[in-house]
Amino acid sequence: MIYEQMLRPPGARGEREFLKRCIQCGQCGQICPYGSIVFEAGFNPETFGTPRIAPRRVPCYLCMRCPPVCPTEALLPVTAMARADMGIARIDKSRCYTYEGSIFCKTCHEKCPLRNQAIVMEKGLFPVITEACVGCGVCENVCPRKAILTIPKARLAAARDRWDGGGA
Amino acid sequence: MAIASFIIHTTRQDLAGVKASLSQRRDATILPWESPPCLVAVIERPSKELERVEREFKATPGVLSVATAYLNIEDELGGEGAK
Amino acid sequence: MGCTRREFIKYSAAMAALTFLGYGCGRKEAEATPDTWVKGVCRFCGTGCGVMVGVRNGKVAMVKGDPNNHNKGMLCLKGALLASVINSPDRLTTPLIRKGGTLVKATWEEALDLTATRFKQTLEQFGPKAVAYYGSGQALTEESYLANKIFKAGLKSNNVDGNPRLCMASAVGGYVSTFGKDEPMGSYEDMDSANCFFIIGSNTSECHPILFRRLAARKQSDPSVKIIVVDPRLTNTARIADLHLPVVPGTDLALMNAMAHVIFNEELDDSKFHGKYVSFKAMVDGKPVEKSLEDYRTFLADYTPEKAAAICSVPAESIVQAAKLFANSSATMSLWCMGLNQRIQGVWANNLVHNLHLITGKICKPGSTSFSLTGQPNACGGVRDTGSLAHLLPGGRLIANQEHRNQMEEIWGLPKDSLNPAPGLFTTAMFAALGDTVRAMLVLCTNPAQSLPNVKKYTANLKKSTKFLAIIEAFADAETLKYADVVFPAAFWCEREGVYGSGERRYCLIEKAVASPGEARPSVNILLDLATRMGVDPKLIPFKNSADIWEEWREISAKSAYNFKGMTRERLRKTSGLLWPCPTEDHPGTKIRYSRGDDPMVPADHPDKYFFYGNPNGRANVWLRPHKPAAELPDAEYPFILTTGRVIDQWHTGTMTNKVPEIRKAFPAAFVEVNQEDAKRLGIANGDNVRLDTRRGSLVLSARVGEVCRPGLVFAPFYDAQKLVNELTVDAVDEASKQPEFKICAVRVSKA
Structure with a gap:
């Protein structure tokens, strides 16, 4: 379900716990200097008004200003970029210019807030996203080929549940 | 009743x-699109059922993905949707 | 009604979906199939990658790499997105004249007449010293050659300079003082056989991505390949290095002398080579004096690795290791760029790189070469080779040399001793004199109001009412337009035909692929029109188009070491570039200069394998150059060092790259890179606004905190016209090359 798959601001708890705690006060969106945080519209009362990030529009630049202002700790008060834990980015190698092999592009690497940790240039030649990726969506935003997708933590968890359920 | 449109992606081989x-x-009006191979489906159903319709589309053999493009529920606000 | 309304909603629903498909995917697919492909060269850096321009419906639809050129079909992102630049709505389409403070549309007649009249008046009133031409390493070879000839031979003014003065004058000085002739002796192909790369003052990864890819691929294919990077920043280039020396900026002379010290000390020098092909020299009281090997070794004795380590702030062992890697490899290639050139000891630093190659004999052999990288696509071919600088004449000749002047007078059909014998004003001097002794200036294809160092000082002159400034430009938003009195809209890139000469002496023809927008004209025609109206002798400019100019320049080259007489227009049309020397039409071009059997300028029966024919004694010079610090060192008031440079997708002043939505989105505004330790001390967090103050100006930039800069150093890119980093940089120049020291100035850093 699409509602389970939103990219939440940095420090967000697991989706179920996050939704329990989030009181839709909007303070995280107010403090965000980049306008990265938008509030969910729609007709699901559970998710209406909750903060999310749409990386293709404006990604999260990991300034880490929003987690401490959350009054209910729906966002854990983390301040280290490496602990933002929003999700993980994935490169579609069949679309990526560099993997495709005709254009040498490394914009994602250059713009990654955790450059050389979350995205490394393997042997100087190919961008590789590592486990250190926190899913801020900057690479998805700047990719000239739209070859990167940020997978929210919630979707990862949902997928894990499906796999753990014996492949049902 | 709500009106919604979906973009249904498929392959060139499976389009027909x-x-x-x-x-x-x-309940559906179907418009095929050659490039990229897609179909546009306009659906008229109560909004409560739309998710099920989406799942049905997804389950159709040959469909790669389904995306919602448009949703209008104005008429349900008059009480129709509660029926 | 209800039914109609619901039908309408259903129609809207269908349209919403179809619009997305129609605009989202359908259009892209149509664009992706051009009608024809036209060969050319990338418009950006000096790598000079071959491109194929895809034309559809008379417009550039897409750009891909030329598989037959050195880049083998690869391009970096900038090059691949050139279609957005040429199709930009910001293109200039009509001439403009400043009236009452604003630029208004004018006819070609008005603009040409006004400019010619103002130049003629200035010449009559103040003489040839009062007019000037400021060119570009991005102009075509034909344009630079023509402008040079118009001003030096036609108007008798040697005030002909260009932006290569800002980017590679020191490399010219280095090559000329060491080898007697300009331009590298090797080619990009050396990268495939080198076993050790010595990269100093170049962020190849960002600034020459395709060359970086080539050397990274070389390292990947052979793990024994070693890469040494000397750079105060932990750049992406440094990240693939086996040895990174993050030296304090401006200490490279001490470092390289220390490396030479180690090489002799460890007896890793090639005495057979330097005994036969090298003469040692030093400047004494401003004059070059012959020295001996012993003198050189005595001189080097002062540069122990320990002493250099203290100056450079890197471990002495690293210096020893670098020297050993350099000298022990089977083939070593040095690469450098602005880090060495944009220095007040730029020429000296260049000399010292050459020294390392000459004492180890790692030169003029496959994989062994000292190779200067170039920032602009035609600085080498267009400006250096055609001599379009204030002290040069075509083909490596000097204005100050009477013999050289007489040669050119004969070639150009001028009376003997009629060329102006006094070298003209170099870039910063030219702009410093603007409005004062220089009254009328023509600028071609460059954006000095953003790219000059300490730029506020020079824009003050650009504002003066006593000056007249005409510019030939393609884009309406270039910073320099703000100061221009007349603007000529120029045909851009593949809208006209002409030659680009890349960093490896490769000349390549850009063929005309599309028509220029509106009334824009090729710069060659604008220059010819202006010259005719200024009253330049028509015999000097018997040209109709760039092909005519190429024919003349090709013929002239045969009388110099740049000999490329074999590169006819037809041949350039068929090939993806040729490397000079190329004296005859059946000559394949030259990969290694100064080597018998490779270089056609070395006679086949020459007794020695190597012949540095640029110097009278046939030997290359090893210069004794002592260490000297930068012009402005950090102090208590301004404790940090500011260095400037580029980021991967933006290019120079951004007038082109900012036209590309993908790039504008990824690199919107300039930033400042601060070391994490310094940031912690100053209370600066990532993304905070940081104020930079220098003696010349101040600027607020957003911080990018990390480990890239060494402590005490901050870095800012110069592409952003809204944040002119060059308002902060220092305009002290190298005494020999007159190149400014963009790379080092003292700065105060504080949280804004």
Whole structure:
């Protein structure tokens, strides 16, 4: 379900716990200097008004200003970029210019807030996203080929549940 | 009743087959699109059922993905949707 | 009604979906199939990658790499997105004249007449010293050659300079003082056989991505390949290095002398080579003096690795290791760029790189070469080779040399001793004199109001009412337009035909692929029109188009070491570039200069394998150059060092790259890179606004905190016209090359 798959601001708890705690006060969106945080519209009362990030529009630049202002700790008060834990980015190698092999592009690497940790240039030649990726969506935003997708933590968890359920 | 449109992605090979199977639905108007191989489905159903319709589309053989493009529920606000 | 309304909603629903498909995917697919492909060269850096321009419906639809050129079909992102630049709505389409403070549309007649009249008046009133031409390493070879000839031979003014003065004058000085002739002796192909790369003052990864890819691939294919990077920043280039020396900026002379010290000390020098092909020299009281090997070794004795380590702030062992890697490899290639050139000891630093190659004999052999990288696509071919600088004449000749002047007078059909014998004003001097002794200036294809160092000082002159400034430009938003009195809209890139000469002496023809927008004209025609109206002798400019100019320049080259007489227009049309020397039409071009059997300028029966024919004694010079610090060192008031440079997708002043939505989105505004330790001390967090103050100006930039800069150093890119980093940089120049020291100035850093 699409509602389970939103990219939440940095420090967000697991989706179920996050939704329990989030009181839709909007303070995280107010403090965000980049306008990265938008509030969910729609007709699901559970998710209406909750903060999310749409990386293709404006990604999260990991300034880490929003987690401490959350009054209910729906966002854990983390301040280290490496602990933002929003999700993980994935490169579609069949679309990526560099993997495709005709254009040498490394914009994602250059713009990654955790450059050389979350995205490394393997042997100087190919961008590789590592486990250190926190899913801020900057690479998805700047990719000239739209070859990167940020997978929210919630979707990862949902997928894990499906796999753990014996492949049902 | 709500009105919604979906973009249904498929492959060039499966386009005709998907069109045929979707055209059997009475609640849908189907418009095929060659490049990229897609179909646009306009659906008229109560909003509560739309998710199920989306799942049905997804389950249709040959469909790669389904995306919602438009949703209008104005008429349900008058109480119709509660029925 | 209800039914109609619902039908309408259903129609809207269908349209919403179809619009997305129609605009989202359908259009892209149509664009992706051009009608024809036209060969050319990338418009950006000096790598000079070959491109194929895809034309559809008379417009550039897409750009891909030329598989037959050195880049083998690869391009970096900038090059691949050139279609957005040429199709930009910001293109200039009509001439403009400043009236009452604003630029208004004018006819070609008005603009040409006004400019010619103002130049003629200035010449009559103040003489040839009062007019000037400021060119570009991005102009075509034909344009630079023509402008040079118009001003030096036609108007008798040697005030002909260009932006290569800002980017590679020191490399010219280095090559000329060491080898007697300009331009590298090797080619990009050396990268495939080198076993050790010595990269100093170049962020190849960002600034020459395709060359970086080539050397990274070389390292990947052979793990024994070693890469040494000398750079105060932990750049992406440094990240693939086996040895990174993050030296304090401006200490490279001490470092390289220390490396030479180690090489002799460890007896890793090639005495057979330097005994036969090298003469040692030093400047004494401003004059070059012959020295001996012993003198050189005595001189080097002062540069122990320990002493250099203290100056450079890197471990002495690293210096020893670098020297050993350099000298022990089977083939070593040095690469450098602005880090060495944009220095007040730029020429000296260049000399010292050459020294390392000459004492180890790692030169003029496959994989062994000292190779200067170039920032602009035609600085080498267009400006250096055609001599379009204030002290040069075509083909490596000097204005100050009477013999050289007489040669050119004969070639150009001028009376003997009629060329102006006094070298003209170099870039910063030219702009410093603007409005004062220089009254009329023509600028071609460059954006000095953003790219000059300490730029506020020079824009003050650009504002003066006593000056007249005409510019030939393609884009309406270039910073320099703000100061221009007349603007000529120029045909851009593949809208006209002409030659680009890349960093490896490769000349390549850009063929005309599309028509220029509006009334824009090729710069060659604008220059010819202006010259005719200024009253330049028509015999000097008997040209109709760039092909005519190429024919003349090709013929002239045969009388110099740049000999490329074999590169006819037809041949350039068929090939993806040729490397000079190329004296005859059946000559394949030259990969290694100064080597018998490779270089056609070395006679086949020359007794020695190597012949540095640029110097009278046939030997290359090893210069004794002592260490000297930068012009402005950090102090208590301004404790940090500011260095400037580029980021991967933006190019120079951004007038082109900012036209590309993908790039504008990824690199919107300039930033400042601060070391994490310094940031912690100053209370600066990532993304905070940081104020930079220098003696010349101040600027607020957003911080990018990390480990890239060494402590005490901050870095800012110069592409952003809204944040002119060059308002902060220092305009002290190298005494020999007159190149400014963009790379080092003292700065105060504080949280804004």
